[in-house]
Amino acid sequence: MEIDLEKIREMAAQRREENAHFKLSLKTIPTRQIDEMVGQLNNEISDAIDCTACGNCCKQLEPPVDEQEQERLASLKKLDVTSFKEKFIGEEAGTQIQFLKCQPCIFLQANRCGIYEHRPASCADYPHLYQPNFKYRWKSIMANYALCPIVFNVVEQLKQKLNYTKTTE
Numbered sequence: 001m002e003i004d005l006e007k008i009r010e011m012a013a014q015r016r017e018e019n020a021h022f023k024l025s026l027k028t029i030p031t032r033q034i035d036e037m038v039g040q041l042n043n044e045i046s047d048a049i050d051c052t053a054c055g056n057c058c059k060q061l062e063p064p065v066d067e068q069e070q071e072r073l074a075s076l077k078k079l080d081v082t083s084f085k086e087k088f089i090g091e092e093a094g095t096q097i098q099f100l101k102c103q104p105c106i107f108l109q110a111n112r113c114g115i116y117e118h119r120p121a122s123c124a125d126y127p128h129l130y131q132p133n134f135k136y137r138w139k140s141i142m143a144n145y146a147l148c149p150i151v152f153n154v155v156e157q158l159k160q161k162l163n164y165t166k167t168t169e
């Protein structure tokens with residue numbers, strides 16, 4: 001199990017070609033079978049990794065937040081919604097998806113979420129490995145593979161379980 005963030009970042013860059021090939025190899029395996037394997041690996045690996053020793057997602061990502069969440073977060077920050085939006089909300093060009101614009105997150109306190117019970121849905125769902133259709137979400141899986149030890153180890157152990165033969169390194 002690899003949990004060193006710097007090593008994971010390096011290995012993710014080195015394994016780009018291998019992972020593109022691995023993605024192609026998943027084509028012939030039923031989606032449901034892969035999702036079940038990923039779900040099981042996610043349970044095992046999430047239990048073995050201490051997120052409070054990492055906190056990387058809360059330092060590197062900017063989670064989407066809907067209007068209701070923005071109101072809740074503004075109140076937790078003791079700001080009116082307009083001021084909160086001006087300071088901390090961004091909008092993605094093209095999609096108009098609004099997100100928490102701060103790296104690291106303003107609610108992160110010593111690697112822990114300071115508003116854990118009230119965190120946005122996207123944060124609660126991260127790293128999104130329970131979502132179905134793993135093999136069709138490859139782009140976002142690979143973005144998280146490079147920064148989240150849970151995703152990195154799930155993908156690497158999935159390769160082992162499927163007896164995937166490495167093509168590089």
Ligand code: SF4
Pocket residue numbers: 049050051052054055056057058126127147148149150151
């Ligand atoms: S979800 Fe992943 S990136 Fe976030 S703290 Fe846990 S291991 Fe680190």
Ligand code: SF4
Pocket residue numbers: 057058063105106107108109112113114115116119120123124
């Ligand atoms: S709201 Fe909490 S869980 Fe979400 S990014 Fe900020 S610190 Fe992390």
